[in-house]
Amino acid sequence: MTNPSPESRLAEAARALGFDWFAIAEAKPRPGDLAELERWLAEGRHGNMEWLARDPARRTDPELVLPGCRSVVVLGMNYLREEVDPRRTDHLPTPGYGRISRYARTRDYHRVIENALRKLARLIDQELVPGARSRPYVDYGPVMERPWAAEAGLGFIGKNTMLIHPQEGSFHFLAVLLTTAELAPGPGRREVRGCGDCRRCIDACPTGAITEPWRLDSRRCISYLTIEKKGALTDEESAMLNGWLVGCDICQDVCPYNGARARPVGESALGEPFVPAELRLVDLIQDAEGYLESLPASSPLRRVGAENLRRNALAELERGKMSAAE
Ligand code: B12
Numbered sequence: 078m079t080n081p082s083p084e085s086r087l088a089e090a091a092r093a094l095g096f097d098w099f100a101i102a103e104a105k106p107r108p109g110d111l112a113e114l115e116r117w118l119a120e121g122r123h124g125n126m127e128w129l130a131r132d133p134a135r136r137t138d139p140e141l142v143l144p145g146c147r148s149v150v151v152l153g154m155n156y157l158r159e160e161v162d163p164r165r166t167d168h169l170p171t172p173g174y175g176r177i178s179r180y181a182r183t184r185d186y187h188r189v190i191e192n193a194l195r196k197l198a199r200l201i202d203q204e205l206v207p208g209a210r211s212r213p214y215v216d217y218g219p220v221m222e223r224p225w226a227a228e229a230g231l232g233f234i235g236k237n238t239m240l241i242h243p244q245e246g247s248f249h250f251l252a253v254l255l256t257t258a259e260l261a262p263g264p265g266r267r268e269v270r271g272c273g274d275c276r277r278c279i280d281a282c283p284t285g286a287i288t289e290p291w292r293l294d295s296r297r298c299i300s301y302l303t304i305e306k307k308g309a310l311t312d313e314e315s316a317m318l319n320g321w322l323v324g325c326d327i328c329q330d331v332c333p334y335n336g337a338r339a340r341p342v343g344e345s346a347l348g349e350p351f352v353p354a355e356l357r358l359v360d361l362i363q364d365a366e367g368y369l370e371s372l373p374a375s376s377p378l379r380r381v382g383a384e385n386l387r388r389n390a391l392a393e394l395e396r397g398k399m400s401a402a403e
């Protein structure tokens with residue numbers, strides 16, 4: 078019997094750690110990514126996320142992050158817990174409540190995924206390819222995760238800018254391991270049907286943040302406004318939250334790829350949701366700190382912070398009053 082390859086041992090270890098997707102790309106800069114990122118930044122589409130504008134060349138070339146990098150291992154973890162009905166058109170919460178996006182209702186994926194990635198990095202460096210150097214990245218690292226996921230063959234980038242798996246949809250977190258180990262790439266970029274003539278996400282986005290197919294303006298995106306935007310919201314920004322307190326799922330909820338074929342996971346490394354889908358606005362306005370303290374330390378809402386939660390709840394309360402008066 079032949080010994081299993083390093084790639085299949087790595088894939089098996091990733092599955093055991095709770096990852097649902099696994100693929101490998103060769104660590105060559107992807108043509109076009111740097112130009113697209115630079116254009117995006119030059120137009121100010123990153124808003125106040127200054128860290129994204131630091132050294133764009135580095136974000137698109139693994140060699141500049143990890144000298145000698147040969148392979149990019151891309152992983153995905155499903156966070157869908159409830160069926161999605163893409164035909165649903167009413168995305169507003171119960172009056173007096175605000176919505177919490179799906180990603181923020183379970184344990185913080187950064188923590189769960191970082192721990193798992195470190196174990197995989199050790200497996201490569203110490204057992205599979207001794208002497209290799211591997212670096213784990215999830216979200217805040219200098220790596221563009223979606224383009225790498227597409228390159229490795231996990232799916233395609235949709236007009237809503239999400240990485241979409243043709244059978245399993247987009248409700249997956251991504252993570253990346255850069256490694257000096259030379260691993261066999263696979264399955265590799267494949268021809269998938271993609272979006273075709275569909276433009277449901279563009280039409281459904283309540284703020285026009287998807288200004289053209291595949292191009293998003295963070296400054297109009299509810300996810301950015303509720304989570305990343307620091308300080309006070311302008312009146313125009315406050316009016317844009319459309320019922321959301323943390324994140325926004327609309328451009329994924331309406332996507333046909335997140336319908337019947339994308340199944341909610343059973344047991345997940347992220348655990349069961351412990352934050353409800355809607356929170357009462359007055360409770361947060363009165364005591365956002367108290368609410369955050371009542372949550373487990375692993376809640377992603379703690380990253381959002383009491384100040385933003387209260388600010389968002391106040392904006393929503395105001396919006397609710399205005400629409401009731403109309
Ligand atoms: C900054 C950021 C944001 C910003 C900006 C989002 C954006 N679209 O760029 C804000 C705060 C708005 C945001 C929101 C969300 N985010 Co976010 N975000 C990131 C982060 C840290 C960097 C993304 C980035 O570099 N953007 C700059 C643009 C230029 O690059 P890009 O989108 O990666 O790739 C572009 C090019 O390849 C180009 N492109 C490719 N093909 C084509 C074709 C044409 C014709 C054109 C013109 C362009 C083009 O378009 C791609 C998409 O814009 C990544 C993590 C990471 N390190 O990659 C997570 C990440 C993308 N976010 C993620 C998630 C889950 C979300 C939210 C769903 C959270 C929520 N529920 O509120 C929303 C979704 C909003 C949306 N529709 O994108 C996941 C996405 C998983 C997936 N399956 O795709 C990531 C990968 C985090 C993770 N580790 O899981 N996010």
Ligand code: SF4
Nearest residue numbers: 282298299325327328
């Ligand atoms: S996350 Fe919401 S606001 Fe942002 S692009 Fe998607 S639908 Fe629009």
Ligand code: SF4
Nearest residue numbers: 235236272275278332
């Ligand atoms: S809603 Fe339609 S256009 Fe938007 S990402 Fe999904 S398939 Fe593509």
